[in-house]
Amino acid sequence: MPTTAIVSGLVLGGTYALIAMGLTLQYGISRIMNLAYGETIIFFAFAAFLLYSAFGINPIAGLVLLLPLAFAFGYLVYGVMMQPLVRRSARSGNLEVDSILATFGLLFVIQGVMLVFFGSNYTSYNYLNVGVNVLGATIAANRLLAFGLAVLIGGVLYLALTRTRWGTTIRAVAVAPQSAPLVGIDVNRTARFAFALGTMLAASGGVMISMYQTFTVSMGVIFTMKALVVVIMGGLGNLLGALVAGLLLGLVETFVATYIDPGLTLAATYLIFLSVLLWRPAGLFGKATR
């Protein structure tokens, strides 16, 4: 059924777009290439699972509880780990390499902590697992809810970034980090804020994923990769690009899983990644800088 594939692809793509937005905030504004991003997603997926199965708190209420926590976590990680690197890079100029290495270490720390607490089994829980008819296609209600949340959070974020003074500050840092201090913007504070905001988006992505999918401790790499592919497809730091590319990736994955083989979805992701790199390295919507 093509309609089923299209609808469920768009629904899946909503989550991808959301997590890619978080990563594009972290990389585009804080200039931190965060390889532990997927681990953060999985961590909050487990947190939502824990809240639901141990305390009976449903994922929506869990989301309200977890988002401030995620913001604080991101704020702390940036302050403790990234700030020294940023300061050091003012001299050496290799923040990119340093942040990649540091977050690669962080990846193993978060994964190790999760292994100790949750073990390496596949985990899932049952929440709103009933079929809903959408345009003739049957979709689980939890997926639909996740999509609605993704649209809501992504929409609020987009409006905040484009319509408010505060959002303009963030975009100014993304466009010209050297010139932003000239108009009185505290780049360091903005970067820290954007990093924490990105972590918050990762957490909301994690909660959504936990609602409709089984997950394991070692799955983080896959989500980091998917988010990165979407970010690069949409152009680094480009929120709208991330949105369109995320939906596109969701569609492609669902079509590959439906018509070719579910085991080849990651290969399809990579194929897209390769062709984007070869054809338009600046992203589908980016302008070539060379």
Place this chain on the structure above:
Amino acid sequence: MVRALLAVIFFAGALAALAWLPTQFGAYGVGLLLGMTGYVTLASAWALFSGPTRYVSLATVAFFGIGAYTVAVLSETLPYPLILLVAAAVGLCVALVVGLATLRLAGVYFVIFTFGLAELIRQLVTWYEVNITGTLGRYIFLPISGEQIYWQLLALAAVTIGLGWWIGRSRIGLALKVIGDDEVVAAHVGINIARVKLALFAVSATIITLVGAIQAPRWTYVEPSIVFNPTISFLTLIMALLGGANRLWGPLLGAVPLFLLFEWLSANFPNHYSIILGLLFIAIVFVMPQGVLAMVERGWSRVGQRGRKAEPAGTEAAQ
């Protein structure tokens, strides 16, 4: 000339001593030596490319796994030396594809691509095994003892470090140093950046593939999740960084103590292994991003400067 000759004699002697070592240890000692030599080779091969260019490759285990899996697939159909050749060729081809696609672009694309490469290859192999051949695991029955594996790895390590030494003195090494310092300058003095990077990445990846292929008979049973274990990439990286990826002997210096530490950790703290690893790695990135050797050198030069300043002015005038 005499110095070079002495150095050659010294290294030949050291190699001979290392090759003789396994006769003195039991099976456990040989296993330890073998693993250590494997990681020395991996870290040295990694540093061959990533050290001078500062392109962090996270795909070590992708190539390692390709090597091991090629041996597993072909172990019953081809003679052993031929299998190694085929494995090296497969590794080389994958390296060329990855390199051609990503090395022309900014470094971050390369890192991202290599980051997911191991996972991609693992899933592809799993898919192929499940859907085409119908089995997931494979057995390797090759009549190769631990000592023989160790000797092969030792030879490969010697070749890798020798290659590093040769590259450091050759034209391509000079070109690499320029690229590492400033790509724009490198392009302006007429260095074909992409070609130099690609060549070196291919060499480094081929060596890593061979390490995987040589170590494969140790396992007897091989499965994608065993040979594509991301910890291998991580360990290689941390070893090379600790020693100093820009120094010829740096990776070796980092690999030996860290390998022993990891052995001890995995025996005593199996559950908290990756947390300790991650924290250690972050500490290394923070405290000595250039590695131990660079830090020691800087320390020495600081001591030397202080000593010179402390000397009375008269001695300087006399000089």
